[in-house]
Amino acid sequence: MADNSSGGESTFTVLLALGANAAIGVLKLVAGLLTGSAAMLAEAAHSAADTTTEGLLLAALRRSGKRADRQHPFGYGKERFFWALIAAVSIFVSGGAFAIIEGIRTVLGEEAEQTLAWVAYAVLGVSFLLEGTSWLQAVRQVRKESAAEDLGFFAWLRRTDDPTVVTVCCEDSAALIGLLLAFAGVGLHQLTGSGIWDGIASLLIGVLLTFVAYVLGRINKGLLIGRQADVRLVRSIRQRLDGHEGISGVVDLLTMMVGTDQVLLCARLDFDDALGAADVERLCVRLENELREEFSDLDEIFLEPVPREDPDIRARVLERYGENPLSTRSAPGGATRSETPSGE
Template identity: 55%
Template sequence: MAAQHDEQENGPENESGLTVALAFAANLGIAVAKIVAALITGSASMAAEAAHSIADTFNEVLLMVGLRRSGRPADRRHPLGYGKERYIWTLLVAVAIFGMGALFSYYQGIQTFTGHRGAAESDPLIGYAVLGVAFVLEGISWQQAFRQVRGAAREEDLPLIAYIRRTDEPTAISVLLEDSAALIGLLIAFGGLGLHQLTGSAAWDGAGSLLIGVLLTVVALILGRINLNLLIGSQADPRIVADVRARLGAAPEVEWVVDIVTVTFGADRALVCARLDFRDSLTAGDVERACVRMAHELRDAHEEIDEVFLEPVPRDDAELRERVIARYGRTLRPRGSDT
């Protein structure tokens, strides 16, 4: 069982590594080309896009570090492993997108509008060529990220948006959002550069830079929100929670499922804690054997469940009842009831 679980876990890990590596290679080449084009054309939009690609390249390094460090096995100091460390590094990606990409884009746009940045006098054709090549390379990276995320959503039998909201694996989501923002940003930069050339007004170029800044800010906020929820500790997939309740409630030894708490603590890793009111006729040995059996059944039914803790409690304990009601708004239903 353990070997099978490791094999299942390594598949998504390897694909996430491929997605990040491909994005890193694409962004590094694009960043160099955009820097050269920005220096030649003097375009604010192109400079903003260069900063965007530099930030994205740096971000892929952060994601690779997160993948490596979060995969370390559990030890005495970290008995649940290092899975949540991935969320910290991905949160740093959100900070970097805003700090390195969005703020520089705002700066370039404001400089243009206040007249501190001159109009581009060089032939902008090199800018168009770089934007076109960058769009192709970003498209390749985006396709890999989208394929991984869409495949994972299909495995979970969830719509793409619902999967993005629920997932506990933010690495591929980060690359997908970065690449989506990059493709949109390239179109904005192309428009700013083109309108600048057609009208002779650098305001269009500055407006393009500001729009890229807004775009990167939105992406940073979305990524930050996703990883903030994961770091705080979110509930496991509601479908898993419902099935856990049903399985525990259907156990012949259990009279009442008093409380269930589930927490994700890494990619495809969840902890289940349940308080159960066992039949009074059972002996201590019966309860122990039932707990071991039910824990095995839950882990066999859901590969995401890594740890299971079952606690025998009386269902009429007033303090426990208040805590359950405070968490769920009501007590849990007895065994045999629909979820």
């Protein structure tokens, strides 16, 4: 996951993308009206969708930073996931759907003459430079944060809990591809005199935006439902607890992302039977302090003492994770138990 200090850089990335897309959208709209190009109008809708998306992402960044209160005791971190999901819907509704409809209208409608093609080429060139600047900032941030977590570029995009950076990176990549498609549509229209190429380019832009919206929607759906924390964090927490004095074993370990860089932890632990109730209470307090100091992403920590031989708890754990024959060890009394494969 991203470091907490990345919040300011995420805001800068979104603001840069917002400014670029707003300017580009106006230029594309003017070019589309002057040239009559369906691809240019589709690209104008594309930029309008991206501008709306950035506005939603700014709302996500602002609202997700609110402190926990009585109504939301676990904070407002998931606001970022919600608004990022709405942004994905916006990309499809205001960008993809319009581009597809405009493409179909152009392909099936009457042939329209293309005028002032040079205006379209000029706008596409300026747009590529502006979009490229925004895209480079997003890529720079992804590379920086993926390197800090020792992950590859695409592996970080799949695992990160910061949907704002992922959204900007994906939409800017789609924007650059869309500009190339629009350039091809305008150029082929000019060379062949047929507006069908313009319509096909618009259709392809719409399909591209629909695909991006689907990918982003799927990512944010997983975060909203409640995704497990990064597997490496889960493993590290488990190892830390498993080897702690006074703990006989980790019975179950549950984690959930409740925001960017915010993890809820629930650990069911089998404490040493020699400990009294007061000893267990003091050990829980000490464990929580140690975990918070070592793992900065932990937001809320719940430690529950349970006997690992309890059949109901074992049944729930096995139902969730299944048997893991590669992770077994002897329990007291000679029995063999399957360790919770959390993070395996």
